[in-house]
Amino acid sequence: MALARTEEFKRKEIDLADFAKALAHPARVAILKTLAEKKECNCGDLVLDLPLAQSTVSQHLKALKDIGLVQGTIDGPRSRYCIDWKVFERYQRYLGDWTSKMMELKQDNCC
């Protein structure tokens, strides 16, 4: 964006958009799924799963960490990643509340 106008929107809408942004790339969707289903969740495993360079995967992981969805712990020479389910569920609730509110309004729609 030319100038960041996001701060002029409502808090709820910004939070929802932030969560959506985290899911707005198939690599991050795939990373979250792999983190959820694997016991071993170090970076190297994720790199093998994805058609991306190691540095790019690391960058996507950082994006997920920045929003709080993922936690990283140092495990010897490697890093172990996992989903912060408390954060995940909070965002899931945001999204669920939003979509159900949308559905409630549906019958009043003009088209």
Add this chain to the structure above:
Amino acid sequence: MALARTEEFKRKEIDLADFAKALAHPARVAILKTLAEKKECNCGDLVLDLPLAQSTVSQHLKALKDIGLVQGTIDGPRSRYCIDWKVFERYQRYLGDWTSKMMELKQDNCC
């Protein structure tokens, strides 16, 4: 992105990411909410609701139209917009399936 790598990911992950991309800006979240709750949904009303220029709002509307979430009909000198609820519900189901599958995997997590 430098080169578009999205076609190498799984269809489901791409679809989910596309929906997330549509919600990845508070303006579009706000637009969808306004479209759901107002009977009059022409562009001008949306512009008044948002801290953005008319052309920018039109651009966001185009993004929502491109993914199919919103339909536009010409109504005299103005355009009337509405949500395509069939598409909305389809994406909602995608997202719901994904999050519930994530939650199922939760107990097997390593952290």
Add this chain to the structure above:
DNA sequence: TTTACTTATCGTATAAATACGATATACGTT
């Protein structure tokens, strides 16, 4: 027809996202 109004699109500028290679860092191993 002329005027006023609404909206889409064009042109443009800037910021953010995406991707990779190279490298620094940190740890374990020999």
Add this chain to the structure above:
DNA sequence: AACGTATATCGTATTTATACGATAAGTAAA
């Protein structure tokens, strides 16, 4: 200590997203 491995970060290039003003195109009204 020296080496190998794993990962984060830096630098950089490219694409996409975001934003606005200006304008075109279309409709209604005068």
